[in-house]
Amino acid sequence: MTKPKERRPSPTESPLLFEVDPHPIEETLTAFGGIPLVVQTFRSLRLPQSVREQVEVRERERGYDEATMVESFVILNAAGGECVDDFERLRGDPGLAELVGHELPSPSAALQFLYAFHEQEKIEEAKQRRLPNEIAYIPEETAPLEGLGRVNRDLVQRVGQRVAEQRIATVDQDATIIESRNQEALPTYEGPRGYQPMLAVWAEMELVLADQFRDGNVPALMRPLEVARRAFAALPSTVKEYYYRGDSACHESELVNWLRDEQREGGPAGRIGFAISARMSEPLHAAIQAVSGKEWKTYGEAHPSEIRECAEVPFVPSEKSEKKDSQPLRYVAIRIRKKQGELFEDGSTVRHFAVLSNRWELEAGRLIEWHREKAGTIELVHDILKNDLAGGVLPSKYFGADAAWLRLAVISHNVLTAMKRLALPAELLTARPKRLRFLLFNMPGRLAHHARSMLLRLAAVAAWIEMYREGLQQLALVT
DSSP states (O other): OOOOOOOOOOGGGSOOSOOOOSSOOSSEEESOTTHHHHHHHHHHTTHHHHHHHHOOOSSOSSSOOHHHHHHHHHHHHHHTOOSGGGHHHHHTOTTHHHHHTSOOOOHHHHHHHHHTTOOHHHHHHHHHHSOTTOOOOOOOOOHHHHHHHHHHHHHHHHHHHHTTTOOEEEEEEEEOOEEOOOTTOEEOTTSSEEEOOEEEEETTTTEEEEEEOOBTTSOTTSSHHHHHHHHHHHSOTTOOEEEEEEOGGGOOHHHHHHHHOTTOTTSOSSOEEEEEEOOOOHHHHHHHHTSOGGGOEEOSSOOSSEEEEEEEEOOOOSSTTSOTTSOOOEEEEEEEEEGGGOOOTTSOSEEEEEEEESOOSSOHHHHHHHHHGGGGTHHHHHHIIIIISGGGSOOOSOHHHHHHHHHHHHHHHHHHHHHHHHHSOGGGTTOOHHHHIIIIITOOEEEEEETTEEEEEESSOHHHHHHHHHHHHHHHHOO
16 A cells, blocks of 8 residues: 655745844835836926916915925825825835935825815805706816816826827716715715716826816716816827717717817817717617618627627717708617527617717728727726725815815826836836836835935845836936
8 A cells, every 4th residue: 555645834834933023123214115216207297397387275385385295195196095094104104205305294284285175165156056957066176176187287298298109199088986975975876975077088198188076966968078178178289180989978969069060169170080879869769770680780709698780870860969060970870689589687689879970981890899999998097096096085075175186196197107108118008006016116125325325225126126227217318
């Protein structure tokens, strides 16, 4: 009989082989050795100057100036902070303040800064402007909040100038829900209380062009043109070709007519090619059902359980979104059926959708696929802002403070995007913030002072240290 092989003990079965020294280390260390690369990006884009010119909050005679506060919120987002209390963690890192050249604000100072973006009068004025049958309203932004928006515009335009070969801009627009237990938050269409901000993203560059903070009960269909106008106005002059994609909340007459008007007010002159999910009216549904069977063509990759087809729909709505003196819009219908005669969850055998567009140059299937590509841009950015950055945990009961918190997360997202494009290798271009923290931001380091100079020694492999040094140099060249 063969003797059973003796099992070697696993190292995971052994106790840890060290004790914790109760005395703090005397050397200056940091757990955030890679954060200065974020700060270098912020400063190389001349954002401190933009903040100084654009943002002025009340009672700033003492304490941190506005640029230092904005930079501190960018650091908080990059480091993984989710609330103002996390500033205490950053303040407890002995080397971080030395590396960036200033202390981080206390949680109370950060919160007071956010409060300066709120004015209750703006809320009351918006309520007074409502029509008798309206419940929802969108307050005007306060002067500091508008200034913060102009800082983001400056950021986008400067990044665009650095990447001047990118001459195409596709603007993707959509709203997202941020749940909140705040008693001031209102119920969203999904049920829970929260807020429903709307964003617009430059798809090719993954930069947020514009954001508008909204209460949870504000329908996405309400005044989307405001966000679209701001988005196109934020694009740099290097862009020469314009496109737009939106979901059914963007199927709104003022926005559609503005996109179609090549002499549009508050936007670039010339053509904007667009595709928008159509709201399914009864006449449109009837027109789709009237399409003959031979007109339906499969499109896209084969689906394991569904048959997906598309067809051109001859349809001219009676709504005012169709100008009489304009070329009719193109409607492409989508038909989805279950294979093997199965039913959808609601018991139906077929589902219909439609896309309206002015892009006649694309084959119907390709138009649908191009329109659906926004899921990989705007929805990805929503997810990053809420889950990788601090946008998903609102800090205050005050509307303006929460709006500023989200806009600071947007600026942080754009700074990180700029850093990837301007200072990091191409393989990190798609890295999310949590990936950058793991690889770069959370590198431990030791600070050494010698002859009036400071040296950062990182606990990382040589290749990562060299990448870091090259990134700092690349950003230093941008003036």
